[in-house]
Amino acid sequence: MDYLDMDTENCPVRRALDLVGEKWSLLILRDAFNGVRRYDDFRRHIGLSEAVLADRLRKLVAAGVLRVEPYREPGARTRSQYRLTSKGRDLWPVLLALKQWGDTHAGDPAGTPLDIRHADCGAPVRVEVVCGGDDHATLSPYEVTVRSGPAARPRRD
Numbered sequence: 001m002d003y004l005d006m007d008t009e010n011c012p013v014r015r016a017l018d019l020v021g022e023k024w025s026l027l028i029l030r031d032a033f034n035g036v037r038r039y040d041d042f043r044r045h046i047g048l049s050e051a052v053l054a055d056r057l058r059k060l061v062a063a064g065v066l067r068v069e070p071y072r073e074p075g076a077r078t079r080s081q082y083r084l085t086s087k088g089r090d091l092w093p094v095l096l097a098l099k100q101w102g103d104t105h106a107g108d109p110a111g112t113p114l115d116i117r118h119a120d121c122g123a124p125v126r127v128e129v130v131c132g133g134d135d136h137a138t139l140s141p142y143e144v145t146v147r148s149g150p151a152a153r154p155r156r157d
Helices: 012-020 023-033 039-046 050-062 092-105
Strands: 066-071 079-084
Touching: 012 023, 012 050, 023 039, 023 050, 023 079, 023 092, 039 050, 039 079, 050 066, 050 079
Parallel strands: none
Antiparallel strands: 066 079
8 A cells, every 4th residue: 555545544653743742741751851750840940831731741641651649748748740651751762853853953053952971881872763683774764665554544535
């Protein structure tokens, strides 16, 4: 089946964007990957309204990307914090790829504001697309073939 003949309603990119493709959701995830856990810290750091933050957090929790955990500081009431689930942690390469693209094509001329390095050796971290076979190098979009998969459906006009 030719790509243009395929139905796009079942597209995994589309389904992923339905869950996390909104700007504020991605910024919440960026902060969560950088250790932000508490509602007030998200709000202060990202600078969005309480209503929008509450809505995005609720959606990310409902999608299983974040989970709510109680915490309590001495002498204070129990409150909630947000932690990445395994499903959420699987978005790390996506966020890194967006950062990498942003540094290259939309970055500050002074350099990156967030320098991510391997803790063991100190080398910069980067996202690459590689072949699953042995000893293959990084691939470009021109070195792959796209075929319809088992869930592909014909386009309905």
